[in-house]
Every structure is written in C-alpha cells, then in structure tokens.
Amino acid sequence: MAKQHARVLKGFRDYPPADMMLRQRLMEIFRTVFEQHGYEPIDTPALEYLKVLTGKAGENEKLMYHFADHGGRDVGLRYDLTVPLARFVAMHENEIVLPFKRYHIAPVWRAEKPQRGRYREFYQCDADIVGSASMLADAESISVMADAIHAVGLPQAVILINHRRVLEALALLAGVDATHAGGIFRAIDKLDKIGTDGVRKDLIATGITERSAGEILSLVSQQGSTRELLATAKTRLADVDGGPEAVEELISLVHHLDGLGVHRNSWKIDFSLARGIDYYTGPVCEARVESPKVGSVAGAGRYDGLIGNFLGRQVPATGMSLGFERILEVVREHELVGTPATPADVFVAYLEDTAAEASRITRQLRQEGLRVDQSILDNRGLGAQLKYADRKGITLAVIPGSQELDRGEVSVKNLQSGSQSAIQLGILAEELRSRLGL
Amino acid sequence: MAKQHARVLKGFRDYPPADMMLRQRLMEIFRTVFEQHGYEPIDTPALEYLKVLTGKAGENEKLMYHFADHGGRDVGLRYDLTVPLARFVAMHENEIVLPFKRYHIAPVWRAEKPQRGRYREFYQCDADIVGSASMLADAESISVMADAIHAVGLPQAVILINHRRVLEALALLAGVDATHAGGIFRAIDKLDKIGTDGVRKDLIATGITERSAGEILSLVSQQGSTRELLATAKTRLADVDGGPEAVEELISLVHHLDGLGVHRNSWKIDFSLARGIDYYTGPVCEARVESPKVGSVAGAGRYDGLIGNFLGRQVPATGMSLGFERILEVVREHELVGTPATPADVFVAYLEDTAAEASRITRQLRQEGLRVDQSILDNRGLGAQLKYADRKGITLAVIPGSQELDRGEVSVKNLQSGSQSAIQLGILAEELRSRLGL
Numbered sequence: 001m002a003k004q005h006a007r008v009l010k011g012f013r014d015y016p017p018a019d020m021m022l023r024q025r026l027m028e029i030f031r032t033v034f035e036q037h038g039y040e041p042i043d044t045p046a047l048e049y050l051k052v053l054t055g056k057a058g059e060n061e062k063l064m065y066h067f068a069d070h071g072g073r074d075v076g077l078r079y080d081l082t083v084p085l086a087r088f089v090a091m092h093e094n095e096i097v098l099p100f101k102r103y104h105i106a107p108v109w110r111a112e113k114p115q116r117g118r119y120r121e122f123y124q125c126d127a128d129i130v131g132s133a134s135m136l137a138d139a140e141s142i143s144v145m146a147d148a149i150h151a152v153g154l155p156q157a158v159i160l161i162n163h164r165r166v167l168e169a170l171a172l173l174a175g176v177d178a179t180h181a182g183g184i185f186r187a188i189d190k191l192d193k194i195g196t197d198g199v200r201k202d203l204i205a206t207g208i209t210e211r212s213a214g215e216i217l218s219l220v221s222q223q224g225s226t227r228e229l230l231a232t233a234k235t236r237l238a239d240v241d242g243g244p245e246a247v248e249e250l251i252s253l254v255h256h257l258d259g260l261g262v263h264r265n266s267w268k269i270d271f272s273l274a275r276g277i278d279y280y281t282g283p284v285c286e287a288r289v290e291s292p293k294v295g296s297v298a299g300a301g302r303y304d305g306l307i308g309n310f311l312g313r314q315v316p317a318t319g320m321s322l323g324f325e326r327i328l329e330v331v332r333e334h335e336l337v338g339t340p341a342t343p344a345d346v347f348v349a350y351l352e353d354t355a356a357e358a359s360r361i362t363r364q365l366r367q368e369g370l371r372v373d374q375s376i377l378d379n380r381g382l383g384a385q386l387k388y389a390d391r392k393g394i395t396l397a398v399i400p401g402s403q404e405l406d407r408g409e410v411s412v413k414n415l416q417s418g419s420q421s422a423i424q425l426g427i428l429a430e431e432l433r434s435r436l437g438l
Numbered sequence: 439m440a441k442q443h444a445r446v447l448k449g450f451r452d453y454p455p456a457d458m459m460l461r462q463r464l465m466e467i468f469r470t471v472f473e474q475h476g477y478e479p480i481d482t483p484a485l486e487y488l489k490v491l492t493g494k495a496g497e498n499e500k501l502m503y504h505f506a507d508h509g510g511r512d513v514g515l516r517y518d519l520t521v522p523l524a525r526f527v528a529m530h531e532n533e534i535v536l537p538f539k540r541y542h543i544a545p546v547w548r549a550e551k552p553q554r555g556r557y558r559e560f561y562q563c564d565a566d567i568v569g570s571a572s573m574l575a576d577a578e579s580i581s582v583m584a585d586a587i588h589a590v591g592l593p594q595a596v597i598l599i600n601h602r603r604v605l606e607a608l609a610l611l612a613g614v615d616a617t618h619a620g621g622i623f624r625a626i627d628k629l630d631k632i633g634t635d636g637v638r639k640d641l642i643a644t645g646i647t648e649r650s651a652g653e654i655l656s657l658v659s660q661q662g663s664t665r666e667l668l669a670t671a672k673t674r675l676a677d678v679d680g681g682p683e684a685v686e687e688l689i690s691l692v693h694h695l696d697g698l699g700v701h702r703n704s705w706k707i708d709f710s711l712a713r714g715i716d717y718y719t720g721p722v723c724e725a726r727v728e729s730p731k732v733g734s735v736a737g738a739g740r741y742d743g744l745i746g747n748f749l750g751r752q753v754p755a756t757g758m759s760l761g762f763e764r765i766l767e768v769v770r771e772h773e774l775v776g777t778p779a780t781p782a783d784v785f786v787a788y789l790e791d792t793a794a795e796a797s798r799i800t801r802q803l804r805q806e807g808l809r810v811d812q813s814i815l816d817n818r819g820l821g822a823q824l825k826y827a828d829r830k831g832i833t834l835a836v837i838p839g840s841q842e843l844d845r846g847e848v849s850v851k852n853l854q855s856g857s858q859s860a861i862q863l864g865i866l867a868e869e870l871r872s873r874l875g876l
Binding site: 002003004005006007008009012013014015016017020021023024031034035036037038039040041042043044045046047048049051052055065067068069070073075077087088090091092095096097099101102107109111120121129132133134136137140147256258259260261309310311312342343344347350355356358359360362363366369370371372373374375376377378379388391392 | 440441442443444445446447450451452453454455458459461462469472473474475476477478479480481482483484485486487489490493503505506507508511513515525526528529530533534535537539540545547549558559567570571572574575578585694696697698699747748749750780781782785788793794796797798800801804807808809810811812813814815816817826829830
C-alpha cells in the first residue's frame, strides 16, 4: 500500500487529547470569569476581506496569510480579534447595546517566523468594552484580567499600570510631540532591562537634551506608594498639555480598582510601561509573572481611535487580552490546573459470556453521569484489555465476571495499585464515584 | 473621519452573543455525551499542506480554499475532520493507544456556492474509533449518535441502518461489481423520494435487466421487523460474494445495540440507505428527523480504507458525524435548548454617592458565583442605566440607594415586571439566586 506523507506545516501544531483537555479547561475557566463580569461571547469568520483586515493604511499585510479566492476576491486569515471586533460593531450596530462588553476566544494566524513558544496559529483570548469612555470600564478590564490570572492559580502576577498620555506629556516636556515620540517610549520601556543609565543614553540618542532626559527619568524611575507616584506626576505634568487629565484618569482608575476589590498588591503604577501597540490612547497595563520569571502574560489598554474606523465616528473602547498560549505553558509546566489524562472515569471490560450485562452496566453508569469507556476489544483477552485501559490513563476497571454477576456483584480493579474487590451492583455507581473522589 | 467599508465574505457569518451562547451550549452538550462514552478530544491545524488534504488522488481540491504561502508551499484550509484524523493517527502513532476514540468539534471551510443553510465556513462535530474492526465499535458510534440527538431534545429522530456490502452484494446479484455500482446505489437511495416505480426505471437505466431490478427492489423496499428484514437478506444474499458476512455484521451490530440499550424505536434497518460518501466499507447510518421534517441530522459509517493512507497499512475505523449547523437550526427554531439572552444574571446600577458600595456588592455577588454586569454608565441617569440592562436582556437590577444602604438594604427591581422591593444585604445573593431560579 503506497504511503502518503504525513506532516504539519512549520509553526502549526496538533493538540493531542491531554493537551486538548487542558486547553478546554483553561477556556472554560476564562469563559466563566468573563461571564461573571457580564461579558458576552461572539465569534467572527476566520477568513475576511483583506481590506477589512488591513484597514485604510494597509497595515500588517506582511503578517497575514492572504490570497485570492475562487471569485478573485483578496481575502486573509484574521491576525487578531480587535479588527474583526471593530468590523462586527459596525455591522451589528442596531442589534447590540452600547457599551458592548464582548469576549472572544479564537485562533488567529500570523505568517511570522516561528520561534520557541511562538506559533503561526495560536489562540487569542480577549475581553473588551466598546462605547464607554469611563474609567469604570478600564477598571473592569483590569478586574477581569486579575480574576482570570487568579483563577488559573498563576503565582505572583503583578499588573503594571500606566497611561499613554502620561508618556506623551513626558515627551512634550522634552519638546517632542506625540507623533514623534516612539523613540522616547521605546527607550523608557527598557528601564527594567537596561537601567537608568542605559535609558538616559537611549533618550539622549533620540535627540532630546540631557536635562529633558533627566526630567523624564526622574519620573519614570521614581519609587514610592501609588499616592506618592500620582502626586509627583500631577505636579510635574501640571503645565503640560494633556498631562493633568491623564493623571486625573489614573487617579479615578485607582479609585475604581479599590472599589472593585482588586487587591493593592496585585497591581502597581509603573510610569516606565509603554506597551508596543501604537493604537493605545489611555490607560495601558501589562500583567507580569515574577516567579517563575515568565514575563508578560496579559495586556490591556484603552484604544479610542480604532473601533470607529468602520463607523466613521470615534467610539471609545478599552479591553484586555490574555496571553492564552503563554499562560497555558506556565500552567502546564507548574501543574497549576489539574486535568485527567483521558476523559473516561471507568473502563468496563468485555467478557464473551457476559457481554450483554457489560453493556447494561455501561448504560447505567453513563446514566448516573459517569464517563465510561466500554471495551470494544472483543477479540482480546482480559489482560490485554486492562493494559489498554491503563495505557489510556483510566484508573478503575469494572470486570463483569459471570460468577460475581450471579451474586449480584462485579469486580472493580484499580489499575494503578492493582488492588481488586467485589462490589454490589446496587451501589456500584456510588462506590466508583467515591473511589474517584467525584 | 473616513469610513472603512464593513462587510463579511459571502457564505461566512458572525455569531453575535445570543447565537454564540447557543452554539457554546450545544458544543458543551455534545462534549459531555462524547466524554461519557470515553471519546477523547483533539484539535488539528486549520491550515495543512494541500497534498495532505487532497491525498494521492488529488480529490476535493476544487472544494478547498488553497494557495501558496509565504514560503511558496501549497497549503489549504481543512475541508473535513477525517483526513486530518488520518494524518494525526500516523504522526502520533506512538503516543496514542489503539483503538483510539477521539472527538473533534471544529470549523471546516469549503469553497462551494453558498445556499440557504449552507455556508463556506461551518462546524463539524465528529466522534470516531480508529483501530477496531469490531461491531461493538459501530454500535458505540450509533449509541453516541442516539444519545447526542436525545440530549438536545430532537423530537422523533430515527437512525436508519444499512451495510455498504449488502448494497454491493445486491449489485453483484444484478451482475455489476462494486466499482461500477454507483448508479445502482444512487437509484436505490431515492426510494423514499421517487417510490418503487421510479427506482425500477432508474435501475433499468443503469443497464441491468428488469428481473435484476425486481430482485433488488424486492429486498430494499421490503417492510417488516428487524428480524424479518435480516432473515430475508440472509436468504437472498446467501450465495453472493460478501453477502453473508455483511448480513452477519448487521446481526451482530443489532445485538450490541440492544445490549447498549439503544431503544428499538430510535433506529431501523433500511436497505435502501446508500449514503453518498464512497469511502464507506461497512455499516452506514443516517439519523433523520421526521417531525418537524428537517431530514438528515447526522451520519455514521465504517471506513476501513482511509485512515491507513498515511501509515501504508489498512487500519479499520468507524465513526459518526453530527450535522452541527443543521441541528443548531432545528434547536433554535423549536427552542429545544434554552439559553439566556446574555450571560449576566444581575445588573448593579451606578449612583454617584454609593459607587464604592456598588463595587463592593458586585464583588460579593461575583464571589458567590453570580454573573454580574456592574454599570459602567457613570455619565447616565438611573433610568437610562436600567433601560440599558433591560435591552441587554438582564432581568434583575440591584439599585444601591444611599437611604436603603443606611438600613443595610438595597432595592432589587425586576426589569420585566417593573416590581421593586428592598432586600437585606446579608441575604442578597441567596434572594437573587432564588428569584432567578438558580
């Protein structure tokens, strides 16, 4: 028989059962957290008009899988969930109620060079609020992020909070307007990597004076309580265009975070946080896990300029995105969320002379909510069947021997310990449940 | 502000929240049924090497979205979940245990002309058993299909059962071998649409004699009990190559269905069932809903020749596929599965002077497992906020008025009936739960 070559594209992966069960469990946890916060689920097509995905500026086209379809239309696989959200809001304007709180857990595709931990197909996990300029919405974003991170037991995560317009005010202080401030933001963002001296050098290299660099550094590297940091920013930026409003927003945000009970030790103000994505217009956040040192696991921010692209008017929006694949890696490595090796709780063995009884027992256990793998190995001996169940990761096997059945019993074998005992049929489901800790 | 054109590709759809909640609920129901039967979840990439998808014969290429990627590789979007399963089994041969029972719920893409109820992107929902030739496996397929259909409350579904080799034996009776019997199968399959006279005409048009057509028709149109039908087939096909074995398999299958408690009135033998897909090699089944007359909602069958393509040896396999989109339509139209309009159970209103208390109440209710949409409409009056909650479909609103709070109470308003009452904070979660019927 000629053999066809089996392979997957580089940067793409299969999810075998153990992987898939953990992925499904994480998604379930995140869905629960999102819905507890009143976010509603949506989904959008994997394939969209390329023009919709790239926008007016034709951005990110290089990152996209795109091609001409059978009708000659230029189409592409979605590369994020934010552009589809903007398109969705415009097309469903009359059905949805603003502010619209939606979550979206779905794969995206990027034609990037695959690296360790980076794939060409991966899941994004976003929760956004469209149509509210209130800092209550930004606080809700951070609250849902903190709860999601907490729900998967991620140890020692801290959410850094800054405001894009605080950064812009800092650049203005140095005489650089927002549209030319990219170099300054990038320099500031490296503070925890290259230290104050390194940042000072980088800042000066952007063309600003040493004095301006010093002014910027004294704020972004300041240590202190939230109250102290905000007070300093308020003073320093008092006369800079947009500065006071940005600081007021942060003060309001902090106030709402306290109200929502987001623990003070789960977040902190960090004026050096820039976040790469350039569509942010307000508060920006990043969740970092310090121990184990896995870095950023989630991001958030306000982006008032993007959602309205398809509506022709500005629509405020803020949201957060969990780094699903990254979190999954950490959860797996540190065994933070337990999932079984296989869905089945119990294996029911096949014996020629009691086949009908085995099926009846299987049916009963399933009706009582147990997950039962009934043996289909009618051509194999009992030993081979039990080995099969053990290799699949099932702990308990029911063996319906005819002698036991005559006494109204079956044997139950623990495939890990090897111990075996007879159980009355009347209490079988209950007994199995108790042994499984269900 | 220049407006970008918002549109989706023909044959593709958004899933707004109400749709999405029903889709998620159905998937959850199907996952539960599959796992109760011991099937394990997997997922595979959306994008594969085109050669993997089309196989040696280059089949279905016309149906596929395919293109050259950035590296010049010919790639395509998967058009079913069966070819990826075959590829998966070959690549993970050493990790999985045969027989391998997997389920896969995922979107597939087909570049077909979209029609009412047919889309270019749609979900498939498959459960297969790879590596078992036993009729126990085919019975398990039908059992899981029957349970899944039952679990979504589909009324009056009946599963028709036939055997591909019974049909081949019938063709042989008429002197036509299996590889040329397509016309005969297609004629037989139309029995319930065009009746015996129509089928007779179509059969004769394939070139067989009137007598052969009569012989075929007398079996496929026969009415009677399962026992009678099988007995007749056994007699008629006794001397035809492969006939007796096929009938024996059906007898064995029926025996196992009885054992597994699949109700006799939920299935019947129907020798006129052909099923289109030509890779079937054993039992074939189709679930039809008679009232309302929505037709086929699921299919099943044995296909021993396909999975081994990537292994270079034959691997027996059998499985079933739920028509997810079709079932969803029926479930929606007949309101068989209830889902709320929005995930949130409760809306907590915002009042300037009690904002901190509102957040505290929100936090408490969420901790007690309630799904709470806290108002982010801090710039709107109470009336507008309650209207927002009502439009979103939330029934109960908590109004934290300062006078009530002084008495340790809040107002709870039913947004449907308009009734309002004061509730003690200490019993708020309990009271809300009881009013929501949770």
